[in-house]
Amino acid sequence: MNALADVARAAGVSKATASRALSGRGYVSTDARDRVVAAASAIGYVASPNAASLVTGQTFNVGVVIPFINKWFFGEVLEGAERALLDCGYDLTLYNLTDDPDDRDRIFDFFLARKRFDAVIVIGVEPHVSRVWSPLRLGKPVIGIGAAPDGIRSVSIDDVAAGALAADHLLRLGHTEIVFLGGDGDEGDEWLGSVHGRRLSGFTSALRAAGVPAADRHWPAEISLPGGMDAALRLLGDPRYRPTAIFAGSDEVAIGVIIAARQLGILVPAELSVIGIDGHDYAPMFGLTTIEQHPRDQGRRAVEILMGELGASAAVPNEPGAEIMPVRLVTRSSTSAPGLRSGEIV
Structure with a gap:
């Protein structure tokens, strides 16, 4: 397998410069970046996520906790968030939060606490859940969409x-x-x-x-x-x-x-x-x-906020508060004045 050293040698730069050029983190001149990208493409180099994690301390993975995956709102939010994460070069790990207390404990106390994530998104997790699990214990940026546990930022409608x-x-x-x-x-x-x-x-x-x-x-x-x-x-x-x-x-x-x-x-x-x-x-x-409402927009906006926090600092505190997304009344034929019959005029 071609290594980063091969890319650096072909581009005429140091390994550190090649790493910065391919990760997009840190300053690299436009000319050097172009040469590194061209060299990587020519020799078929694929960056190792694990190696990048060791160097940067980031996993480029976001944990997502969701109570339903087969209901319209949750599916729409998840699609919006997933596409936004992929555009930012991030993967996601999905956890389905059921009503089973044992399942909840495994997710809260084992998977989220011990797996490596850069951030966590909780979708439709009601505020009272924070009585048994506080996402702030993770020490990472956490954002909620729709319903959210107490004490974290969220994106929702009013x-x-x-x-x-x-x-x-x-x-x-x-x-x-x-x-x-x-x-x-x-x-x-x-x-x-x-x-x-x-x-x-x-x-x-x-x-x-x-x-x-x-x-x-x-x-x-x-x-x-x-x-x-x-x-x-x-x-x-x-x-x-x-x-x-x-x-x-x-x-x-x-x-x-x-x-x-x-x-x-x-x-x-x-x-x-x-x-x-x-x-x-x-x-x-x-x-x-x-x-x-527009659930996909809520998913995308939550990712934008997370990326801003991750870019600002690896230890950005979670600031509680909700960003309110717009709604509008769409009137169709299922509502009318009481007792209105076809052909009558209001």
Whole structure:
């Protein structure tokens, strides 16, 4: 195998200069860099990541902790982060954080603590997790996307404001019998600080501000399309307590609600308005009104912040605080004024 010394000899530079030219770290003149790159290409030299790690102290690897890999938001965030890391010359090691306490312990106390990473990204890990594991113990830059443990920087949307925006849209249409469908709420105060707890908080605050009673507006649902359909079948099955509008905690839940309504013969939006949150790829197919966010942009932005920290210092402290990404209301055919029938004019 061709060695770095061969590249240096062919380019007429020292091994140190060849190393700096190929790693992109440290000053090298443009002429010398071009000669080194050309020599490496000519002799088929491939830099060893392990050797580079020994020299620079960096692994060029980022650990990524994620609770779901088969749900739309998490997949989109992961794709955005992965592409940004690859563009920066970094690899990633993925850890799926399940509900199993033993699995969590292995990830937190063994893999993340003992494996070599330059930084860690945690995606959708709720704040209460920091009670059993503090990412600050790693002594490396850590950033969260969406939900994040306490005490670290994060990139997210304002979930409280998003919940209020969804409620305001339905209130302006004239709805007052509105239910939030999402999350189970079993964790009590901890759940209130979660993504869906914050969305419920913004939703109920908007109802109160409009003078609409906000008690008992939460209907639990698993955050998935089947979960939304199952919960909606139970909620909508009794016409005596049927709301005129539903704010779903995610677009997948909202699509499940629309499918349940069709099974029950309930017309959307004539008899039931439905609004979600996410900007799912399937939202236009179902005519779903939604609060649109951009998870891939959140993944890319988190990587930009990490790269800035890694470039500034190997011991940059983690500064808590959230960078808020924009959302927008996208109105489609799943919402209308209460009781609006086809052909009627508002």
